[in-house]
Amino acid sequence: MLHEPQEYKPIISAEAPEELKEKIGKLGVIETSVHTPPYTMHKFWARRPWRVFRELITRFTKPGDIILDPFAGGGVTLVEGLIARRRVIAVDLNPLAVKIMKHEVKPLNMGLYKGALKRLAEVIEPVASEIYAVRCPHCGGKAMAIWTEYDSTSNKPIRIYYECPICGSKGIKKPEPGDLPEPQSMPQFRRVQIPIGDKTSDLLKRGIRFFDQLYTKRNLYMVLRLKEEIERLGDPFDEDVKSFLLFTLSSTLKWASKMSHLRGSIIEGWAIHAYWIYPKYLEINVWKQFLNRAEAVLKGKSYTNRYIGYYAKEARDFSDLLTEATYMVIQADARKLPLPSESVDAVITDPPYGDNVNYAELSDYFLWLFGESAPKNEEIVINRTRGFSIHHYQQGLEEVFRECYRVLKPGGALISTFNSKDASVVGAFVYSVRKAGFKFAGVSPQPYLRAYETTFHAMQVDSMPLITYSSSTRVRDTVIVQGVLLLS
Numbered sequence: 156m157l158h159e160p161q162e163y164k165p166i167i168s169a170e171a172p173e174e175l176k177e178k179i180g181k182l183g184v185i186e187t188s189v190h191t192p193p194y195t196m197h198k199f200w201a202r203r204p205w206r207v208f209r210e211l212i213t214r215f216t217k218p219g220d221i222i223l224d225p226f227a228g229g230g231v232t233l234v235e236g237l238i239a240r241r242r243v244i245a246v247d248l249n250p251l252a253v254k255i256m257k258h259e260v261k262p263l264n265m266g267l268y269k270g271a272l273k274r275l276a277e278v279i280e281p282v283a284s285e286i287y288a289v290r291c292p293h294c295g296g297k298a299m300a301i302w303t304e305y306d307s308t309s310n311k312p313i314r315i316y317y318e319c320p321i322c323g324s325k326g327i328k329k330p331e332p333g334d335l336p337e338p339q340s341m342p343q344f345r346r347v348q349i350p351i352g353d354k355t356s357d358l359l360k361r362g363i364r365f366f367d368q369l370y371t372k373r374n375l376y377m378v379l380r381l382k383e384e385i386e387r388l389g390d391p392f393d394e395d396v397k398s399f400l401l402f403t404l405s406s407t408l409k410w411a412s413k414m415s416h417l418r419g420s421i422i423e424g425w426a427i428h429a430y431w432i433y434p435k436y437l438e439i440n441v442w443k444q445f446l447n448r449a450e451a452v453l454k455g456k457s458y459t460n461r462y463i464g465y466y467a468k469e470a471r472d473f474s475d476l477l478t479e480a481t482y483m484v485i486q487a488d489a490r491k492l493p494l495p496s497e498s499v500d501a502v503i504t505d506p507p508y509g510d511n512v513n514y515a516e517l518s519d520y521f522l523w524l525f526g527e528s529a530p531k532n533e534e535i536v537i538n539r540t541r542g543f544s545i546h547h548y549q550q551g552l553e554e555v556f557r558e559c560y561r562v563l564k565p566g567g568a569l570i571s572t573f574n575s576k577d578a579s580v581v582g583a584f585v586y587s588v589r590k591a592g593f594k595f596a597g598v599s600p601q602p603y604l605r606a607y608e609t610t611f612h613a614m615q616v617d618s619m620p621l622i623t624y625s626s627s628t629r630v631r632d633t634v635i636v637q638g639v640l641l642l643s
């Protein structure tokens with residue numbers, strides 16, 4: 156049962172300072188809306204609604220203030236903070252989060268990026284039309300597979316969605332001999348093992364031990380060729396543009412493996428918080444999807460170029476932030492913040508929620524191709540395989556909040572969203588902030604966001620969550636707190 160709107164009244168501590176009481180009282184129910192384009196450039200798990208963060212930032216800080224987010228994840232505090240002309244320090248342990256955040260705020264030369272796409276197309280387009288070639292059932296000419304559905308037991312194709320550039324027909328066809336020729340060679344690459352974990356056990360049981368085994372031979376070939384060709388680009392394409400193209404390729408991976416499937420007529424890339432291959436999986440056309448993702452990157456960057464632009468100046472160290480620079484993205488364990496004491500005006504954050512998302516295990520899916528992997532031992536989550544209990548989780552949060560306490564200016568507030576139906580996880584969170592020295596100021600409960608429960612992205616359209624889906628198996632009206640406010 157969902158609560159009535161009047162039930163979302165704040166609970167405010169009588170001992171909180173007057174100014175803070177007033178601000179908490181005014182928060183009310185924060186309206187949410189779909190992700191803006193910067194957040195649809197690349198998947199990250201559990202991105203919080205931007206409106207909630209924008210509201211917290213504008214209400215609890217003023218322009219020029221330094222905001223710290225020690226669990227910065229998909230970058231909502233960073234992006235919204237810079238749009239609101241604050242200075243932001245975004246910390247995350249996970250290199251994928253760091254990569255995403257850097258690309259979210261770094262300005263992009265759109266003309267150069269488009270030029271590089273054209274150059275890539277000259278090489279890759281002919282490769283794609285060979286490797287995804289199928290016979291057009293209408294004119295008999297060479298058509299292109301947009302996706303192919305496979306049976307996961309036999310690994311045989313069942314049906315193909317094709318488009319024919321000769322006669323213009325498109326539709327579903329049955330596979331026939333000569334369709335989808337196998338690549339004859341494979342670019343060199345380093346195999347990377349899938350980590351043993353809570354979320355990888357299904358694959359490991361099936362004998363899938365390396366990330367490359369998650370791909371059909373054809374799609375692995377395409378992904379590796381694209382990477383090679385991007386890295387090979389020379390003048391006038393600089394390192395920044397190449398980095399944005401590799402970021403686009405990373406974003407494409409969500410759809411490129413056998414973890415994609417059809418839900419009705421929607422092509423769904425990897426959308427669940429565990430590794431899983433459906434009984435009927437899809438082999439999408441990697442090149443087509445890369446172009447779709449490039450569109451999403453262009454939209455995301457035109458948004459941030461417009462609303463942040465050259466206000467985004469990355470600091471090399473904290474002292475830079477006190478002069479010219481406006482943000483820092485730091486890959487670190489937030490238990491040890493490389494920041495001076497009493498240096499930030501506010502902490503605005505969204506911590507991990509127990510075992511809700513095992514970020515490090517899941518991120519390796521995107522990182523392996525670039526020779527990276529996420530640190531696992533320092534991650535603050537509950538993970539049975541790694542022996543991380545609720546105590547590990549609580550202890551970790553406490554240490555991070557202690558650091559927050561140390562770096563906050565006296566009187567500065569820590570503002571955190573939190574969302575869990577597991578009472579022990581909520582308890583661990585509340586206990587940690589208290590033990591770290593913070594005093595309770597208030598809670599502003601927010602209704603659960605249906606739209607964010609599961610979002611499915613349509614390949615043909617773009618990555619905006621056009622279709623949102625509420626799973627009946629996960630009842631979330633037991634949300635206890637969202638928007639806990641505490642102060643030093």
Ligand SMILES: C[S@@+](CC[C@H](N)C(=O)[O-])C[C@H]1O[C@@H](n2cnc3c(N)ncnc32)[C@H](O)[C@@H]1O
Nearest residue numbers: 202203226228229247248249488489505534535
């Ligand atoms: C709930 S997510 C943050 C999501 C973010 N608010 C957003 O909207 O995208 C929590 C983040 O905490 C990070 N994390 C976990 N352990 C950490 C640690 N010891 N130090 C820093 N970050 C950590 C995870 O990598 C993850 O990105």
Ligand SMILES: [Zn+2]
Nearest residue numbers: 291294319322
């Ligand atoms: Zn045709």
